Amino acid sequence: MTDIFDIIVVGAGPAGSMAARFAAEQGVSVLMLEKDRDVGYPVRCGEAISKKGVEEFIPLDEKWISSKISKFSLNSPDGTEVVIEFNDSGFILERRIFDYELAKTAANAGALILTRAYVNGLLFDDNRVSGVKYEFRGEQKEARAKIVIGADGVESRIGRWAGIETFTDFRDMECCVQVTASNIKIDPGTLYFYFGKNVAPGGYFWVFPKAGCSANIGLGISGYEGKKKSALSYLNDFMEKNYPEVPVLTSIAGGVPSIPTLKKISAPGILLAGDAGRQVNPLSGGGIASGMIGGSIAGRIAGESIKLNKPDHILTYDNEWYERIGKRHEIYNRLKNGVYNFDDERFNKIAKSFSNVSADKRSLGKLFAIALVNHPLLLIDIMKVFI
Amino acid sequence: MYRQAKTGKLLIEILPGKCDFCGCCVGVCPEDAIELKEAEISIIDSLCTNCSKCVWSCPIEVIKFNKEGVLA
């Protein structure tokens, strides 16, 4: 294999695969390196995504759809449940298969993929990133490229090596644990959320239905809360109370950087996409769809830059991302700071007021409206969405 | 022999065999002092300042602050 490419992508998650595909579709040579043995495994994810979020990138396929979602159930600390139906449906994915299929679309576009290839350094030419160093089957290797795209997830180090500060303040890291358990009797079309200081302080608890009566059950808490009590302890408490002795199929830990996108996601010779660039929706913690969008923009711009022979063209990535999604994430982040600071009483009050709204008039918008009455400062932030 | 951190004795310990390799700690480390491979994790002594942010962020409590220091 030649060790010179136009573009090297580090990490084969949703962001990396879309970066590799959109770059390869420009007819340039692309290599994607993944440290793990299998693309798509282990799955560190609740696997929820909106229909719109997937459709932009891959035709719907039953083989990676575990369940179809049409309702939210929001549960306040005193047990008040608020159910919202939404028109645009969503899915719980089988990400193990989904990520694999995404990587295949990159391969079909012409990208080369190498697994068990751990990137441990960057190459530079005149302060410009010009390739990567990586370990493959116990051997230290190098591969050169005009552009490197770092899509190496929450644990990303690529950016730092290029002088972009990527670490996340521990208070903004949502520290997560999740089990996939079976024999869970819940509505197969509903996403369940639980709020409050006893279940998930500074975050939320989720139960997402999967095929065959199984479910992803997990939570994220701010690292600040983790200082006092770990995510694992909260999970154990919840399971003991609600699902004692259910069969657990997998359990995983994970981190979600719940902040707006980094101020800088490009530098000479390098772009960052997905969790690596902190492109997660900071309110919901969802990063599959936004990672694919970030990756696709990064890949396309990198490909264009090679074709036009204009190295500095990649610096337009920051702005394009900001206009498409980044701006919105800044607003979501302010909402997050409002919502996650609610005390239990406020959650209860909001849920109670919402129960008085007739079922056909319930919407997320209405819920926000009620939340606003309880916390008027949020109004200023929501107004900014429209100006 | 104790391991030496950037600021003196290394006081941060990853419990052997317990890590899930999730990367949460790597994401919060201000010093880029954690190396994470597919199923291998280690603290880079020369960079670690014992700030403990990784300890607080580990979702499954497998990084510990060890005031005695970590043996090499």
Ligand SMILES: Cc1cc2nc3c(=O)[nH]c(=O)nc-3n(C[C@H](O)[C@H](O)[C@H](O)COP(=O)(O)OP(=O)(O)OC[C@H]3O[C@@H](n4cnc5c(N)ncnc54)[C@H](O)[C@@H]3O)c2cc1C
């Ligand atoms: C518990 C949990 C629940 C979540 N639930 C949801 C949800 O329901 N919906 C949603 O939309 N999002 C959810 N997320 C977030 C979502 O999982 C991520 O935002 C998404 O996976 C980001 O995609 P990515 O491609 O940026 O990174 P990843 O999917 O993390 O991929 C990064 C890849 O890079 C590889 N890599 C890292 N370092 C190197 C290296 N040095 N060399 C080579 N390869 C490397 C990794 O092995 C990995 O395969 C959740 C996250 C967690 C932790």
Ligand code: SF4
């Ligand atoms: S103690 Fe601080 S510097 Fe050391 S590894 Fe943990 S987070 Fe990094």
Ligand code: SF4
């Ligand atoms: S946060 Fe904990 S489980 Fe995750 S990689 Fe670090 S030490 Fe391992």
